[in-house]
Amino acid sequence: MGAPSEDRKQYQREAFHADDPAAGPLTTDQGVEVDHTDDSLAAGERGPTLMEDFHFREKLTHFDHERIPERVVHARGAGAYGYFEPYESCAEFTRAAFLQDPSVRTPVFVRFSTVQGPKGSADTVRDVRGFATKFYTSEGNYDLVGNNFPVFFIQDGIKFPDFVHAVKPEPHNDIPTGASAHDTLWDFVSLQPETLHAIMWLMSDRAIPRSYRMMQGFGVHTFRFVNAEGRGTFVKFHWKPKLGVHSLVWDEAQECQGRDPDFNRRDLWDAIEAGEYPEWELGVQLVPEEDEFAFDFDLLDATKIIPEEQVPVRPIGRMVLDRNPENFFAETEQVAFHTGNVVPGIDFTNDPLLQARNFSYLDTQLIRLGGPNFSQIPVNRPVAPVRTNQRDGYHQSAIHRGTNYFPNSLGGGCPAHAGVDGHAYTHYAERVDGAKIRKRSESFQDHYSQAALFFHSMTDWEKQHIVDAYRFELGKVGAMTVRARTVEQLAKVDGELATAVARGIGVPEPAAQETPYKQESPALSLDALRGDGSIRTRQIAVLVTDGVDAAQVTSVRETLAAEGAIVEALAPADGTVKGADGETYTVDRALPTVASVLYDAVLVPGGPDGTPPVAEDPDALRFVRSAYLHGKPVGALGSGVEVLSVLQPQGVELSAGSRGVIADRGVVTDASPGAAGAEFARAFVAAIAAHRHWDRPPVRH
Structure with missing residues (x-):
């Protein structure tokens, strides 16, 4: 290609003076500046490449080794930073420092994920979703590693390899990707009835969330809180999204896999970039130790829930995600969660699945991240001081001085054991007796x-x-x-x-x-679990074409935007459309590039000449029909009401041929000419807030 062009040189000169600390001349890993990177060093213009080209060798070596082993499960994920703050002191039942002071915000990193598929699979598959939170507390890192189901598929961790092998693609052909609809999983399920509760969740709409921002999270296991007096309390953790819990339906989920395989990841990223920070409330179910056996199931059984009617969820704090990662690999891919990362005031129970996870997570990170020093990667690094006698190994970044053993006198006895002032982690004292046996407790037998x-x-x-x-x-x-x-x-x-x-x-x-x-x-x-009634961040499609009543579009768009919704104008082609008044109206997206499954509601405006502008467009009709069949809110104004008449929804009342607003099972219409009134806007907002309307009659196909 030759030397860089003058245009490229000018661009580089300007970049070198930018505020970005990364701006500057290209260098090797050793900091040596590189003047040319488009051609290898060769013996003549058409001669062989020379091995003395150290920049070529370094660049290719890095490229050849830039992949690390992906996670065995939870390989496909998305993450974000934020903070957690308690509502009040929780000292009554735990001494964990980050749960004491409402004025103290604890930084967090959260990773959401699917389970079965590899990194390249789609977001909207039917699967469990991981919901893992790393709290960077003043006492060290605490990892609450959970899922969007409150129960798991097995009771004992020794069955985990069997379950994962069964749910993963068939070994002979590596099919299907990111799916549970195949022989080996259902063979396992039919022979292992403890899976049935979690499988019921998997077959529900909970397995295809509309958004990570609209998804519950659960700690799954029964953990233990311990207060300053050493008193223990059993605890179940719940994350509840402020926007409510909403899901796709299976038909939508499958189409999303083709239309936008990054549907959930993109949604999370875009919301944070737009300042619409996702928020969850942390709640706990607390069970006094003396009530451990007060239920008709075993508290240590990870395939069981405590019904909220028996033990209500007590809200104790909130979490807000307000910053996207700067580099996916460095942060989201290298973040390492571990159920064994606990802080004083939080302890384990004898749940056999939890005990296995405490071993497995650490073992996995050692392989995936190349050695024992993965906690020094910035996203894993605690904000609390780290003083250990661990040394060396792969990727050691600390420069240690002094002694590396305890006890010692040459290093002044440091680092020494923590004192008896109550800050050190102490394991909960519990008496355990029993013979060594391989036998499941009878209390685990109800499946x-x-x-x-x-x-x-x-x-x-x-x-x-x-x-x-x-x-x-x-x-x-x-x-x-x-x-x-x-x-x-x-x-x-x-x-x-x-x-x-x-x-x-x-x-x-x-x-x-x-x-x-x-x-x-x-x-x-x-x-x-519909949420607080807000329509913030809901995606609303407005179907437009030449001749559209721009006044209708503008009035409704302004109302919905004021409520926090995201409104996009869709037309048969990109660019602009000419309204009935002769003014141009900007198109956000072309109909062939999107689909109803990517939106939460649709509005069909009309035209003052009495002709519904989109009635003849097959993509528009397909869009409206799909939204209706999926229970989504559908609005129509003026002559746009005739589009709904074409669908012939049997038994749904429309305002065609009449005046005034009619709202019937999420279908909101007003055939009156002119701009949409406040009554229509209120009715349409209420329909969107309800999310879905499943009591509708069918439409003509």
């Missing part, structure tokens, strides 16, 4: 009641989505014996569920039997 509890707590539309999910997943299973055996297990949870699934996958229906489990927990339904 069906809480799976039934979850299913019975769902609304009718949620139950139907679960049935549809089972039919899809098991319909992908080739072994009919596995399909039938899974239905047999479902029959022990709920007979109607098992029958509905069997009818869709070609296996015999189970014999009629009385379902022994009748309990419900309304707090488990998405209907109970």
